[in-house]
Amino acid sequence: MSEKKISMVDIARMAEVSTATISRVLNKNGRYSPETEKRVMEIVHKYGYLPNLSAKTLRTNKSLSIGVIVPDITNEFFGKIVRSIENTVLPFGYSVFVCDSHEDEKIETLHIQNIVSKNVDGVIYIAGRADVGDIDQNFSMPVVYIDRQAEHAQFVVQSDNEYGGFLATEQLIRSGCRRILLLRDRRMLFPVRQRYEGYCKAHEKYGIPMDESLIVDSTVDYTLARDTISMILEEESLFFDGVFATNDMMALGALHALQKHHVRVPEQMKLVGFDDISLSEFCNPPITTITQDTEAMGQRAARLLLKRIQGGSVPSNNIMLPVFLNKRGTT
Amino acid sequence: MSEKKISMVDIARMAEVSTATISRVLNKNGRYSPETEKRVMEIVHKYGYLPNLSAKTLRTNKSLSIGVIVPDITNEFFGKIVRSIENTVLPFGYSVFVCDSHEDEKIETLHIQNIVSKNVDGVIYIAGRADVGDIDQNFSMPVVYIDRQAEHAQFVVQSDNEYGGFLATEQLIRSGCRRILLLRDRRMLFPVRQRYEGYCKAHEKYGIPMDESLIVDSTVDYTLARDTISMILEEESLFFDGVFATNDMMALGALHALQKHHVRVPEQMKLVGFDDISLSEFCNPPITTITQDTEAMGQRAARLLLKRIQGGSVPSNNIMLPVFLNKRGTT
DNA sequence: AACCAAAGAGTAAACGATTACTCAAATATC
């Protein structure tokens, strides 16, 4: 608890060499004999010496840590991405500062100041706010974005949301739906706009006329989504035979509203969600949804960031990851 | 992207004072006039100067960062604790290294070496492995544990798992159950042992005889829990009229097994879970469960750690947080 | 044999903050 930590000069004294040599041995920079290496490493292991990263960072401007800014770490979807990022960077000695922004610009700014002060080598920014257009100026270091409009940034990793929207809508059409209600996150973040695009394209391809009144805005919130659908059912003025919700939380809200009004799913009404969170798998009936490869998202983003941190100029890179339809009980 | 970061000497030059004065102004350590302060702060703000934490850490041995070791960040329960920890420490300028150990000792050790090298000021360790008995020697810094056996550590935050187990069992008894199957995580981590204690105490209090064959071991895994219950139902040799699962994931597995075998819940069979993850709320019927106050767990652990980091000797402290019964559709 | 290159290792100056000393000027105390 209190014994002072051992430093390079201690090791140097014991090995009877200079700190320069210790440093060269530890960093495998050559200019030392095999015998010296052996002697040094033995002492290093014997005392469990760990280099002081603050000193190293001060000297080299590399901190071996990165920041990940995430809208909500309690959300399984983001948790999976964070985990995958961590798995990818850990073997290279990197640690990650996780910064939950709560989608609040003030908190986000605080987090960013903190980690900039701490000399992070780079940042992975997972978009969750609508207004991230000018976030870039906050950083004077490599950043990789997840789920951000590619036109606004150079290094972006994202799912093929448009194709996902298409797949979801197509599945509903193939199941016989002709009037598909689109339950949409009203913040209209970039991924949602893309999913909407896919919804339109599917209508086009199958020659099904679109109807503005079938497009309903709600929030990611379960409750509001449920109540929105409930209200529509009670008013009885809008006819629809399928629902595409732009995420699973809202899909679940819709499902429960339908069940409360004794609309049988999937017999009378089909439903498709998006994201594939475990809720959609474990509810009853399990919800057909579009699966995003969170593992790959984290891994690709992390690898791209590491490459940018290590190696000079990496060409602008926009990584689009495939999604797939996960057919379950609601279609 | 490339302009060098501004340092204290730059500020000092511009304000025409020494770095010592800048330092004193920034740390509000006295020994400077109001005029000097104003002049310095104007320049600091004008250039958006942020101190270099690596240098500061090297000199002062305080890094303003802590590590949180967590068994699985994709699990909503742990995500909530992490978020609460972050919220608590952010106003004090701290950032948190989140380390997902995957309950794997090797990975955990790697993480710990990394963050020790990075001079974290303290660690919050959320137990998830069975064998954390001798983890302490890895740290030469303040640690606060969550969900660890209090006899093994000085600073522990935990829910009142025993009372939770009691409440769950009592609820089943009051709903008329007399033969309550205990579906238990076979790793028998400390919290699970406590919940089991509560299960026993409730039987005792209500004078209901316990039956060893009603205690069934499974894993946290949804699938195995489901298949375990399925098998028992198929064998038809064991009679029971209620299930207490030591966590919600297993409770959900049990629920689906029961439904598959056309056992009506809650009419023919009652069910109670533990943790209150959103899955238990949004399945059908929603599962009665024991709610843990994750918000408080994170907050109390973080506050305790900060106190230990800042102030000399904090008396040994074992914080026990209340739980409550969340009655829903399965009882 | 004379010259040169390479290998092995040391010296000391950074990196950007903090802080124990020092010191002059201003103010307080009697």
Add this chain to the structure above:
DNA sequence: GATATTTGAGTAATCGTTTACTCTTTGGTT
């Protein structure tokens, strides 16, 4: 008015690494 204290501020060492130089020894080339 002489002395003591407080105030405001500077000097320089320090934290633990890395690395550009330097230097000596060894071995290779012709």
